[in-house]
Amino acid sequence: MSSILEEIETKIAGLKTSTTKSNVGIVRETGDGVARIEGLSDVMLNEMIEFPGGVYGLALNLEETEVGAILLGDATKISEGDEAKTTGRLLSVPVGKALLGRVVNTLGEPLDGKGEIKSDTFYPLEKIAPGVIKRRSVSQPVQTGIMAIDAMIPIGRGQRELIIGDRATGKTTICVDSIISQARLNKAAENARDKDYRPLYCIYVAIGQKNSNVARVLAVLEKEGAMPYTTILSATASDSATNQYLAPFAGAAMGEWFMDNGMDALIIYDDLSKHAVAYRQVSLVLKRPSGREAYPGDVFYLHSRLLERAARVSDEYGGGSVTALPIIETQAGDVSAYIPTNVISITDGQIYLETDLFYQGVRPAISVGLSVSRVGSAAQIKAIKQVAGKVKLDLAQFRELAAFAQFGSDLDTATKARLDRGQRIVELFKQKQYNPISVEEQVSVMWAMQNGYIDSVPVERVKEFQLKLQDWLQTRKEPMLRAIREKKQLDQDLESQLKSVLEEFKTTWQ
């Protein structure tokens, strides 16, 4: 009997003494946000490493006798001879609806002073993108509220559409407009208790931007009431290269939560040129071999695995989606540089913004010839297809003829008509920033253009005509707009309504 008691005693004692086994290494070198650690024989790639003082690192280089780790947090706290240990965990960020309306850093910690983020779900930063079986094709639109995009370069939910252009050509503005448009649509659907509408939540990832730019975007989104549906993830120019490199992956993890839970998300990576630069810095400091323009060999894989995570999953997996709008800044319009060509080839199309157009006053400065959307047209609603089917062709022909018409004044009537139509389309597609247009108004305006109601308006007054028409439709013809929104296509009844409405409007317009 006493032996049994002794046995139990020893068992209890065994439970009380908690011995932990860990794998440790010694910091041999540290600097530039990177530590080289000797030992750590059991460390895994991308595993988190704990340093004294609560600083964490990420094991990126596993070598024969050393481990190269990038440091998250205050790198100055680490010195040579410190003991680092493995944690067996992957870097994760909090995800979920608690992040909406917040400004966070790469690790999901709040930066806006609005208190802690209560989320009990964490997603790893690096995750394999959904495979072939889980996916379905893009079929629902993302209404950006920018007429030129929705009509000619439509974006679908689950698509990756690159926004490319020189500095100060309105790349960020297009994205902010899209966020505002989503917020308005979400709010309208909430107010109308529309169960069928799938709200689109937005994540704006700022990589290597100026703090003032991020603050400005935040101010605009707050003013327009878009923040309740938006998360801003900020890794600005003053953050470490490590944080800038990881930021888009953290954003993708936050977006994936929406997708996994049958919701839709839109992620904006602003911008991937600076992301590539941050990754180049990390790689060079880790002494990885460099390739073209000193970028490491896996810079293509860096962006392809990130953008591959944008997807539309099939209904068996919840039917959610992640749409990605990466931004690339070109130098003097050079799209054939290394990073732009990489990202162009990864994405499902691009919106190319031109400096010349911008200064001519064509804003958004979308170059129609160079911009494409490879999958989005499947997602356009029928009404837009009916009115915008030929617009891209019309505009392309206009550009051709405009160059030709400069040399002669004698033009045949057909050419002249084409030129007039082109000039008016260009005018219609000019749009003020932070002012998205609803899809039913876009349809009405373009129907008016297609059916010659704008031909008699002088070119310089087209914009005024359009704005007045939109205003008039909103205040007087709400039922017709609602009918277009609900039917999503123009039938004979709607066309005759549009006809009478526009004739009525023309009589009041002078």
Next chain:
Amino acid sequence: MQVKKEVRQIAREMLRVSFTDGQLDRGRIGSVVDSLLAKKPRNYLKIVEYYKRLLRLEAEKRHARIETAAPLDPETASQISLNLGRRYGADLTTEFAVDPGLLGGMRIRVGSDVWDSSVRNRLERLQQQL
């Protein structure tokens, strides 16, 4: 430390021949280094440096450092050495040290493996969980 591939290869080869019956052999190490210094191939100093490092890491894998808050009695110490020897092989060398900072309990390090049952470690873990 960035080391050339060639240097690494030679040093690794030198380490490979430094063993007899799976244990580091002092005589062999001496003769390997002597023959290298006699031949003086390109980068031979770097090779010796890197070889020294590999040897140090190899020796650390076969060396146990046992830290306790208070000195251990010889009987427990020999028991611990015996148990560790059974786990890691008879050629394991042991070193005992006293670190009052542990507050209580014991901390054993062999290579990069650490078993920690010290009070300090438990307090740190508690602090993290809180």
